[in-house]
Amino acid sequence: MTLNQYIVIYYIIFWAVRINGCVRRGRQPLLRGPEWFFSVHVRPDFYIGEGRNILRRYWMRMLIPFVVDIPLAIAIFISGHLQLLNLLILAVAALIHINHSFSVPLAERQAQPFAVLEDEQPVSSVVFSLKPRRLRDYSNRTLEIAIALSSVVAFAWLAHYYLTSPDHQNLRQVFGPPVLWLYIQSGFLFAKFVIVAWRSPAPQTQADKHLEAREERRKFYLRMCDWSRILHSILILSWPVLLTASPSYREQLGNIWLAGLLATTVALTVWGEIRRRKILKVVLLARPVKLPDLMGHAETLKWPVCYQPSAPLSVLKGAHSYSLNFANALTQLGTAYLAGMAVLVTVLFMRR
Numbered sequence: 001m002t003l004n005q006y007i008v009i010y011y012i013i014f015w016a017v018r019i020n021g022c023v024r025r026g027r028q029p030l031l032r033g034p035e036w037f038f039s040v041h042v043r044p045d046f047y048i049g050e051g052r053n054i055l056r057r058y059w060m061r062m063l064i065p066f067v068v069d070i071p072l073a074i075a076i077f078i079s080g081h082l083q084l085l086n087l088l089i090l091a092v093a094a095l096i097h098i099n100h101s102f103s104v105p106l107a108e109r110q111a112q113p114f115a116v117l118e119d120e121q122p123v124s125s126v127v128f129s130l131k132p133r134r135l136r137d138y139s140n141r142t143l144e145i146a147i148a149l150s151s152v153v154a155f156a157w158l159a160h161y162y163l164t165s166p167d168h169q170n171l172r173q174v175f176g177p178p179v180l181w182l183y184i185q186s187g188f189l190f191a192k193f194v195i196v197a198w199r200s201p202a203p204q205t206q207a208d209k210h211l212e213a214r215e216e217r218r219k220f221y222l223r224m225c226d227w228s229r230i231l232h233s234i235l236i237l238s239w240p241v242l243l244t245a246s247p248s249y250r251e252q253l254g255n256i257w258l259a260g261l262l263a264t265t266v267a268l269t270v271w272g273e274i275r276r277r278k279i280l281k282v283v284l285l286a287r288p289v290k291l292p293d294l295m296g297h298a299e300t301l302k303w304p305v306c307y308q309p310s311a312p313l314s315v316l317k318g319a320h321s322y323s324l325n326f327a328n329a330l331t332q333l334g335t336a337y338l339a340g341m342a343v344l345v346t347v348l349f350m351r352r
Contacts, residue, residue: 014093018092020273022062029055034047040112041115054107058107065096073085180344192225195222
């Protein structure tokens with residue numbers, strides 16, 4: 001199989017995964033039963049009246065990424081530049097999560113007038129977990145050493161190949177893909193740091209269930225980050241193997257490499273879905289509650305970005321949705337990382 005054929009297969013798998021995600025997100029409002037709409041405890045007649053329209057509008061908003069994706073995919077197929085499907089997958093995946101992060105709070109706000117009033121009062125007391133969390137407590141030392149050594153070996157091998165090869169080698173062709181993979185790998189490491197550092201209050205009632213649910217989700221996301229880092233380490237280490245292989249074996253090794261990558265992606269997707277369902281059972285044990293506005297920003301933050309030096313958090317709960325706080329160092333680092341990604345892709349792969 002050719003590289004373009006594998007790219008198309010990945011795109012088809014992406015469609016299967018996102019359709020499954022749409023079905024999962026479509027069920028989220030009713031996961032706790034007909035008396036709930038997400039985390040809003042609604043009146044018994046909610047889904048008979050206006051609630052049905054609110055639910056329908058929420059479902060329609062889930063189709064926004066499809067409206068963006070389909071015409072762009074058609075244009076890519078017509079142009080023949082199928083490699084652009086990889087960038088489209090990344091862009092649409094980000095759009096799906098961003099759209100969902102705004103769509104759910106909007107739907108909950110629309111359901112507020114139909115909520116059970118006594119459950120809409122913020123809890124009187126909250127708790128914070130005082131247990132210190134450090135990145136090394138959620139990291140495997142052996143794994144971290146293996147990831148670091150594999151990258152060092154790969155780049156040393158590539159440097160030797162570039163300097164000693166009798167044929168003139170293109171610098172971007174030799175180092176471009178592994179440099180990009182290394183950058184992505186560092187992004188997942190940064191994501192691990194953010195996940196570990198993330199803190200939020202929990203209601204004093206059922207605090208143990210809320211904290212347990214958060215810990216399970218934290219471990220799941222950290223494990224996904226580690227699996228992604230392992231996968232990119234394998235990609236980095238396999239690149240010099242492909243480049244230094246004889247022409248007669250290079251195509252065969254390339255097919256094995258792409259097939260193995262495809263099988264690994266499918267296996268991780270299935271594992272993630274099974275693990276997600278197990279975590280959901282733990283999350284549903286904790287009854288949703290309305291937390292007080294400890295920072296006093298609920299009514300003042302109306303944009304997806306803000307600058308609040310007085311608030312130490314990277315994400316604040318605003319009037320309409322969550323707001324990125326650019327006064328926070330982690331938010332600034334994350335923005336710089338994304339800007340660096342754009343620059344790196346442009347330098348490595350865009351023709352001048």
